[in-house]
Amino acid sequence: MTDNPLLVLRERISALDLKLLALLAERRELAVDVAKAKQLHHRPIRDKERERDLLDALIDAAKPYNLDGFYVTRLFQLIIEDSVLTQQALLQHQLNQTALLSARIAFLGPKGSYSHLAARQYAARHFEQLIECGCLKFQDIFTQVETGQADYAVLPIENTSSGSINDVYDLLQHTSLSIVGEITNPIEHCVLIATETDLNKIETVYSHPQPFQQCSQFINRFPHWKIEYCESTAAAMEKVAGMKSPTAAALGSVTNGAIVIHTQRLKSDPGGNLLS
Secondary structure, eight states: OOSSSSHHHHHHHHHHHHHHHHHHHHHHHHHHHHHHHHHTOOOOOOHHHHHHHHHHHEEEEEEEEGHHHHHHHHHHHHHHHHHHHHHHHHHHHHHHHHHOSSEEEEESSSSSSSHHHHHHHHHHHHHHHHHEESSSHHHHHHHHHHHHSSSOOOOOOOOOTEEEEEEHHHHTTSSSOOOOOOOOOOHHHHHSSSSOOOOOOOOOOEOOOOHHHHTTHHHTTTTOEEEOSSSSSHHHHHHHHHOOOEEEEEEEEOOOSHHHHEEEEEEOOOOOOOOO
């Protein structure tokens, strides 16, 4: 027994920390059981509504202990994220036990879209052969996998510039599919044109709604541009390539090798890292 009061307090804190570690380990074991139950009942791994309800309940429960709501939220967001990753790892391990030599992967847009590039990157890590299943809408992607026409779906979940992709999150709430992996891809939007021209001479720009949102600061510099939405960035590029007009452009990826085009790279919006 020490006479140093500070040391005594630190020992008590260390003892509590060890108890917290044991409880976190127990919670992780329960997360594995939850993943198995979700598999059995065909429930998705992530339930955003359940997570929001849980955080709200924990914030209320913390008030009698004078614990700050922001502190509780940050702490349990990490704990919840660990549970999600634990459950995803279990599913991925099970998939690896029955690995496919080839996989049919559904994605948004034709060849050259950002989702297509992500699908190719993911397939290169896990399969010997990729069978590409391009879709026109997010709903079509879910349907392809749910009906057995595809083995996997590649879907954009979040963008560091424009935030969550709400349409995809909404669909995830109403599907039996589960998230089994993730991939992070840098997004480099460019102004793509079929013939030499000047940005000020462009009249109409085509792309998927997401790039317009991500490049809004750049686009605002050209108020005369008319915005036209397409099903995907690749579809927009194909359209512009076919038009061969100096007044038409597309927002898309310079990595699309299927179309030979001139490019004008966009610069990043302040605080963002998606445009280059």
